[in-house]
Amino acid sequence: DVKVTQSSRYLVKRTGEKVFLECVQDMDHENMFWYRQDPGLGLRLIYFSYDVKMKEKGDIPEGYSVSREKKERFSLILESASTNQTSMYLCATSTGAYGYTFGSGTRLTVV
Amino acid sequence: GENVEQHPSTLSVQEGDSAVIKCTYSDSASNYFPWYKQELGKRPQLIIDIRSNVGEKKDQRIAVTLNKTAKHFSLHITETQPEDSAVYFCAATPGSARQLTFGSGTQLTVLP
Numbered sequence: 733d734v735k736v737t738q739s740s741r742y743l744v745k746r747t748g749e750k751v752f753l754e755c756v757q758d759m760d761h762e763n764m765f766w767y768r769q770d771p772g773l774g775l776r777l778i779y780f781s782y783d784v785k786m787k788e789k790g791d792i793p794e795g796y797s798v799s800r801e802k803k804e805r806f807s808l809i810l811e812s813a814s815t816n817q818t819s820m821y822l823c824a825t826s827t828g829a830y831g832y833t834f835g836s837g838t839r840l841t842v843v
Numbered sequence: 844g845e846n847v848e849q850h851p852s853t854l855s856v857q858e859g860d861s862a863v864i865k866c867t868y869s870d871s872a873s874n875y876f877p878w879y880k881q882e883l884g885k886r887p888q889l890i891i892d893i894r895s896n897v898g899e900k901k902d903q904r905i906a907v908t909l910n911k912t913a914k915h916f917s918l919h920i921t922e923t924q925p926e927d928s929a930v931y932f933c934a935a936t937p938g939s940a941r942q943l944t945f946g947s948g949t950q951l952t953v954l955p
Contacts, residue, residue, distance in 0.1 A: 767945075774947035822887070830875060
């Protein structure tokens, strides 16, 4: 089984802080994704990556950046956290569009 | 890009009844349509998927139908059980893309 591990289950940060969310996979999947999940809005794509050092903007990239220095690790960065970034963040990996595997999620609260 | 709409947002059914969740998509190039189930506090997990060369697919009590002409697809759950209670997400992607576009989710509650 592919394991996708998100470093924190719950996180509380202050407005203006720089926040790092980490995602690590233990298989050789080339594709990695960051989504945020909000009630009534479903899963919205923030950023994705097809390869090391490669990144593509998703539908809602504003206020976020990403880093992929190694194939197994994909980091989401909130440059200056704001209260409207309070959400559940889900990392996913795949070898194509088929067969997404999700991490357990990080519930981020910005106060 | 692709846009996926999902209805209803909430659905309550009596145990043993059937449940139907519907999704429409906008990109006629989309050719892969998975459904994910997310139980409370857990990660979304793939429960069934369908590709555009197939009109219907079944897996025990779950079935998915696809109408490419109308650009909509549906999830059917028969003989619902309390453990079917969860949020269900549909998604779509064109073959050229690797990322999925998700619907807004349906909270299904199966009443005992």
